[in-house]
Amino acid sequence: MRNIKLTIEYDGKRYLGWQRLGDTEKTIQGKIETILAQMTGEKIEIIGSGRTDAGTHARGQVANFKTASTFETEKMLDFLNRYLPRDIVIKQVEEVAERFHARYHATSKTYSYYIWNDVIPTAFHRAYSFHYPKRLDSEKMNEACQLFIGKHDFLGFSSLKKTKKSTVRTIETISIQKEGSLIRFTYVGDGFLYNMIRIMMGTILEIGSGEREIATINQVFKEKIRTQAGETVPAHGLFLDEVSYK
Amino acid sequence: MRNIKLTIEYDGKRYLGWQRLGDTEKTIQGKIETILAQMTGEKIEIIGSGRTDAGTHARGQVANFKTASTFETEKMLDFLNRYLPRDIVIKQVEEVAERFHARYHATSKTYSYYIWNDVIPTAFHRAYSFHYPKRLDSEKMNEACQLFIGKHDFLGFSSLKKTKKSTVRTIETISIQKEGSLIRFTYVGDGFLYNMIRIMMGTILEIGSGEREIATINQVFKEKIRTQAGETVPAHGLFLDEVSYK
CATH class of the missing domain: 3.30.70.660 (Pseudouridine synthase I, catalytic domain, C-terminal subdomain)
Incomplete structure (x- = not known):
């Protein structure tokens, strides 16, 4: 499995925060996972560096996810920014070592x-x-x-x-x-x-x-x-x- | 009649521009005139330094209006900012010479x-x-x-x-x-x-x-x-x- 790291900017105004709740619609995590599922055909769970509250913004939130898909990282960046709502922007997509964990490894x-x-x-x-x-x-x-x-x-x-x-x-x-x-x-x-x-x-x-x-x-x-x-x-x-x- | 000068900041996102149209609801001029009428009991027309287009913003639009009311300028500032939508902010209210005209006198x-x-x-x-x-x-x-x-x-x-x-x-x-x-x-x-x-x-x-x-x-x-x-x-x-x- 490849391990992909995302750097994410978002305007938190319209959202219930980072963390996916039952319904995926109103959270940043949920929005991104929905588009990743469309892109890869896989059910993908992303791991954020930590939660942000409802209404809180981010210029550089970091998350990672595992995937078997073979998309180039540049293609992923384009696809995500094309289909995400415009108040969530992926700034960077990088392939990282398989052990990288966005939450545990944040220093x-x-x-x-x-x-x-x-x-x-x-x-x-x-x-x-x-x-x-x-x-x-x-x-x-x-x-x-x-x-x-x-x-x-x-x-x-x-x-x-x-x-x-x-x-x-x-x-x-x-x-x-x-x-x-x-x-x-x-x-x-x-x-x-x-x-x-x-x-x-x-x-x-x-x-x-x-x-x-x-x-x-x-x-x-x-x-x-x-x-x-x-x-x-x-x-x-x-x-x-x-x-x-x- | 007193002549009052307003300095106005607005986020133009939700508006059809400065200039009042038939319906006052969706223009900056219309919004301000509505509140001024509530404040003074007069039908007030404000003169802007010029129009701004739908969606255009302002940090320092200037307008003036004539009134017989005796409100202190500080009271006017408070009243306007209390009742205007939050994307229109009056930065300054000044009493000026009667001949002052926000459009003609702009240099x-x-x-x-x-x-x-x-x-x-x-x-x-x-x-x-x-x-x-x-x-x-x-x-x-x-x-x-x-x-x-x-x-x-x-x-x-x-x-x-x-x-x-x-x-x-x-x-x-x-x-x-x-x-x-x-x-x-x-x-x-x-x-x-x-x-x-x-x-x-x-x-x-x-x-x-x-x-x-x-x-x-x-x-x-x-x-x-x-x-x-x-x-x-x-x-x-x-x-x-x-x-x-x-």
Whole structure:
């Protein structure tokens, strides 16, 4: 069997998220699997690097699948982009070693979260950023970001119930870029728990607007109580930018 | 009567263009006039700096209207942005001199046109750029832009029928910026005829892709025959960025 790696861009607006549910119609995974089945005549299951929530976007989601078909990768790229809805685009198709696994072998992920920080809303970025009109203190937000960097148990910053699996993750960097009213927060780490970025982001915003003390971050790390962290910000400001492999 | 100036941003995707038609529902002008009537109790007609086509976007359209109402401009801004559809945003409301006229007094306009220049399409910019997969020669396009700059009779580069009104316009600058696969062409001039930017843009692309000789530009200036110029590129790549006044 050949093992094929896909790099995928999608506008998550119209979808229930990455992960196929019973009905394949409203998920990214489902849409791609349907077209792959048409192309190969096989029943194909693709493995994503991880789920993305309903409404979340991706510039560089990665997935792989096994197939006996002999299509050239270039032909696959053309076929997929011809028949997929136009808000899902395959950027790259590569044949990879048979052991390659999009989820298990991912070593690092990059996400961006966008804030539209202005009293006046935006006509263009509204599906791709969270409108947050309160004044934000950049220095306080920078300080808060520094506290998240490194290896921590992020259970309190996730929507997971208590679990036997490890909830320890390492964040390499969080950077902040501002262009006019649009602020981009870029998170790089070895992995992120369910809702972890959206809860960290909500916590950082509450610190930036002065509603929350920076010290609460270390308190949540220690006590691991979700309700002590900030709000979960909406999914539509979040982009999965890149998944890295060794 | 007070004279009020509006600066308006809109995503033109869902609209039939700026100009109100019989039914007000599907135009930007119609939408704004409806809300202004609700706010003031008056029948208000707004004067735009110029029309934009169905599907064309704006970051800085300007309009003015007369009113006897005594609302503060800040209140107007809040009211409009509260009740307008979310793809139309009022950026600024100012009280101006009674003689100010958004169309007659405009001295210069800036438009941008976006090209997605890649074989692989885009999931995000597709409503805001024209997908043009052919390879483009930047130097040839630069040369073509230079020929458009200055004072010319642009009748052959417009969709106007022969008219008694002057079709002479002056283009100050055309600049090209590239960021990845996205190319932005910025046009600054004292005014643009119907479809003029979309036809210049189509002509520049045909020159850039090698399908057309640069010399045809001066030929169209001389002979003023629309069919000798390039294709009219789609409206959805076009943004009205700014309207300037003395």
